[in-house]
Amino acid sequence: MGKIRTISYDAIVVGGGGAGMRAALQLTETGVDTACITKVFPTRSHTVSAQGGITCAIASADPNDDWRWHMYDTVKGSDYIGDQEAIEYMCSVGPQAVFELEHMGLPFSRTEQGRIYQRPFGGQSKDYGKGGQAARTCAAADRTGHALLHTLYQANLKGGTTFLNEWYAIDLVKNSDQQVVGVIAIEIETGEVVYIKSKATVLATGGAGRIYASTTNALINTGDGIGMALRAGYPVQDMEMWQFHPTGIYGAGTLVTEGCRGEGGYLINSEGERFMERYAPNAKDLAGRDVVARSMVIEVLEGRGCGPEKDHVLLKLDHLGEETLNLRLPGIVELSRTFAHVDPIKDPVPVVPTCHYMMGGIPTTVGGQALTQDKEGNDQVIDGLFACGEAACVSVHGANRLGGNSLLDLVVFGRAAGLHIEERLRGGYESGDASEDDINRALARLERLESSTGTESVAAVRKDLQSCMQLYFGVFRDGDSMGEGLKKLDAIGERARNVQIGDNSKAFNTARIEALELDNLFEVAYATAYSAMERRESRGAHARNDYTERDDENWLKHSVYFPLEKRLGKRDVNFAPKTVDTLQPMIRTY
Amino acid sequence: MLVSLYRYNPEQDNAPYMQDIELDIPAGKDLMVLDVLALLKEKDPTLAYRRSCREGVCGSDGMNMNGKNGLGCITPISEVVKKDKLVIRPLPGLPVIRDLVVDMGIFYEQYERITPYLVNDTPAPEIERLQSPEDREKLDGLYECILCACCSTACPSFWWNPEKFVGPAGLLQAYRFLADSRDTAQEERLSDLDDPFSVFRCRGIMNCVAVCPKGLNPTKAIGHIRDLLLQRAT
């Protein structure tokens, strides 16, 4: 490929979603020379799709609300494998991070007192589960993600962040001291390949819902950061934990927010029964997402599904009235009309559990520092590499994320990563240079692809991968069928290494990008499948027919997948919050 | 169905051309235009277009379909196809990079020009700044813009003066901040717009309103800015 151009920054953030832009803002504001690299213009990132809100104890709906109650809910929601120190940090720092967003201009909905409007979401309680349903999710109508993402972009424009928009990061560059010293990236418009050198590289590349055939995720959610980390030989954590959202629109996969049920909507089966009353007598439709999704699947399996195929259930909203729907859920009314051909003001919306969120990711400290393990299984820092947002696993979501906790995760840990990196750089952190060999190693994948003589089409392999994951690694899992799924994945991986791009031009070559993304989809899918097979219990979103019980004795642990050895290790969950008592694992009921 | 597609690859083509493709649409399905493009791309990977959310919220896939600007992902073919024919072109008036991908540079510059962030020079309180529901309501119909450029690229005044006339999208955002009870820079904002071109090139043709996929009304916002500017002059 010959020598490529190098550009240098003190810090780079790969990703212009909520997490990436919050990190970039923090760095820029403290004077660190930072570039934010993003494969789409920042406001086109997936965060823009978030609807319902950002959960945080700002004590608006309830003046007595307490971040410790939010912490309790989050730990319970995680089925006890969320790290308590990280959850404590998120819930206690959260209000400050949310107020900062408001000060930047985020147009939150308001209460009569002029404060931020908060709505009830699933898994929320007052007084450590004893005080009934809480309303803790701060909302800008049902367009919170849009409002948040645009506000962060605006704040970065104000702050003067450097953006490399429509640049695609291909792989990490590692030097001989095992430090991460930047990325290889391609400027999509021109096709130029560049080495972007940096002392700190933050992966904020978001989720990877596109490994499944049916997902609420954007087409660009291909898990690129996870792929990059795995190819560099770094482990990923809890990858078997995928959230299936109860209310994806049947057929289209687009999401209707949990806020629908927060505002009083509920699910019904073919008999018109509000079935969640049976599965979760207290929280009903606002039980944890894993619980609701499983209940829906059971309803369908037992023959009480709706429609000609009896393969979905219905979300009833019409009783909320036109005024409330237009005021609180205007985007949902729009989406239902467009994608379900249903007017929710009159008729219920057909919904199915749909792949929504990746709880796993790159293990990090609270400050976003990426981690691996040494031979003895102790945490070890990966010099120069950081992660935040959905791509990271800090871990605040454990085995099941609560609604509204992702947006909070983005801003709290995006900010924390920025603070931590600034501190390290100010403390004099330096990394060595990358040799030509180091750079060539990171270029290898691109070169292989360019000179490929393969015959497989990217679209065909991608489709097969997505169906395989949907079929064998969905809401309910089983050892035998997962074994079959893994074999199929091996074959699909073989084909993925033999794709033909079919376009070798330089300018805006989206075929090349899709081929590069396919590798990442495969990496994520494989790590998911392998981890799912090995975690022999049911916990949170991971529900097995052959191991139906939670097994705290063996699995009150994070799983850690090591790509080079193809091995699943374990990592201790943090049970040591700094200012409150440890929350002990209990049986999880709603 | 016949799809007539605008094609241009600067490395191979001297000039853009229209490519006609016969496409079988799976029966019983009302595809979106974006789905049609995906089907075409499966056959011909060289076709270039932008897309991300596929649900009308990210603003990536503004394009011109049978003569009207809109988002490919939320435009069902039943709505646009005429006589079994669908003509797809890039958004008009902006330089084409390749196929349906346009250079949005000037559009973003006009957005950046209007100081697109909240300015408040009073010290921030411990909690959020208060805002009444009534004041917050004034932002509805403004903040929802997804920067898709469907409006500005349908606006003749923007075609002729893209450097000097801010255009409907930029002006809608200008008004979003003028209308925010928390913003303290009204005076500066108005000064920045007070010239014969920035706002006053709008001829009230309302093309922008007709195409906005989010149902927003830039013309009305422009009218409010005009009123504020005129009040200020007297």
Ligand SMILES: Cc1cc2nc3c(=O)[nH]c(=O)nc-3n(C[C@H](O)[C@H](O)[C@H](O)COP(=O)(O)OP(=O)(O)OC[C@H]3O[C@@H](n4cnc5c(N)ncnc54)[C@H](O)[C@@H]3O)c2cc1C
């Ligand atoms: C439909 C929907 C609704 C949701 N609603 C809510 C909600 O109400 N509340 C809540 O808390 N959570 C919600 N979530 C979850 C939440 O929105 C996401 O988890 C979150 O937005 C992820 O943010 P992020 O910053 O990590 O990544 P993203 O916003 O996905 O951003 C990823 C960024 O990385 C960039 N990128 C990726 N790969 C590369 C590469 N190779 N090179 C360069 N750049 C790259 C992209 O361009 C993008 O800028 C919702 C999710 C969905 C799908």
Ligand code: SF4
């Ligand atoms: S109303 Fe004004 S801004 Fe809108 S299209 Fe017409 S001239 Fe352009």
Ligand code: SF4
């Ligand atoms: S006003 Fe409407 S058409 Fe114009 S950029 Fe915004 S969303 Fe698009």
Ligand code: FES
């Ligand atoms: S793909 Fe996002 S608006 Fe169409």
